[in-house]
Amino acid sequence: MVLNHRLMIAIVKRGHSRDVIAAAKHAGVDGATVIYGEGIGRNEKPTFFGLPATHEKDVIFLALDGQLESGVAQAVSKAGELGKPGYGLGFTVHLSKLLGVPHLSERSDDRRKKRGAIDLESAAKDFQLIVTIVNSGDSAAVVKAASKAGAEGGTILNGRGTGVNEQQKFMNFTIDPEKDVVLTLVPASYAEGVIRSIEEAVDLNAPGKGIAFLIDVENVFGVNHSSFDRHNQQHRDR
Numbered sequence: 001m002v003l004n005h006r007l008m009i010a011i012v013k014r015g016h017s018r019d020v021i022a023a024a025k026h027a028g029v030d031g032a033t034v035i036y037g038e039g040i041g042r043n044e045k046p047t048f049f050g051l052p053a054t055h056e057k058d059v060i061f062l063a064l065d066g067q068l069e070s071g072v073a074q075a076v077s078k079a080g081e082l083g084k085p086g087y088g089l090g091f092t093v094h095l096s097k098l099l100g101v102p103h104l105s106e107r108s109d110d111r112r113k114k115r116g117a118i119d120l121e122s123a124a125k126d127f128q129l130i131v132t133i134v135n136s137g138d139s140a141a142v143v144k145a146a147s148k149a150g151a152e153g154g155t156i157l158n159g160r161g162t163g164v165n166e167q168q169k170f171m172n173f174t175i176d177p178e179k180d181v182v183l184t185l186v187p188a189s190y191a192e193g194v195i196r197s198i199e200e201a202v203d204l205n206a207p208g209k210g211i212a213f214l215i216d217v218e219n220v221f222g223v224n225h226s227s228f229d230r231h232n233q234q235h236r237d238r
Contacts, residue, residue, distance in 0.1 A: 004066035005095035006218070008073070011039065011155050011183070012080040012088040014056035021060065023079035028068040033061045039155035057088065057155055059183075063098055073221045082222025089222035091129065091185060093215055127217040128191045130184040130198070133159075134210035138202050139180035145201035146184045149194040157181040179210075185217070 012020055014036070021032045039057045064072055069092055081087045130151075132142050136158070143154040159179045186194050191214055203209050 136178035
């Protein structure tokens, strides 16, 4: 059986996660996980009195039954004021397997169904999520390269990892190099251009520099689609 599970990711202004999670629970979600990050969008000032400005974000992960997707998206959008410039956005992806939530284990797949006027199968082709994992400090170059190719901005998460080209030791202890994880949501038509721009900016083909991959997005909320169209026209006119 193909299961009807969704992972909803909402990127909101720091401090709004409590209200967003409460609204999601009221709409039927069991719980959520919050990761702290930072981001920059086209409507957010990158500097303050000449100094780099950090725009702190709460990145909320919610696993849910696909039948709840529309109601939860509306609740999250309202609580987080998504859609306002600089307030954040949200999207969902389909999960092929979900563990640790027994009551969601028996759900039929409804990806081909229409909800209102939205065809989720076609919506998946409209946006893609680019996940770029690079060495700490390279995220600024990733966001800049993505914006140059038409992306509206990006969200940066901090992590650590080790690969075959990065095993280092200090006093016989293995050091895990710090990593930046950059989430960039773009229209599908932008994806290849943004990936190429990122690849060139941080030289992803070099050993130990990082990786990037694309994830199909099923539903997007809190995004002003017209802003992409305006920027795309300006980009073509240059």
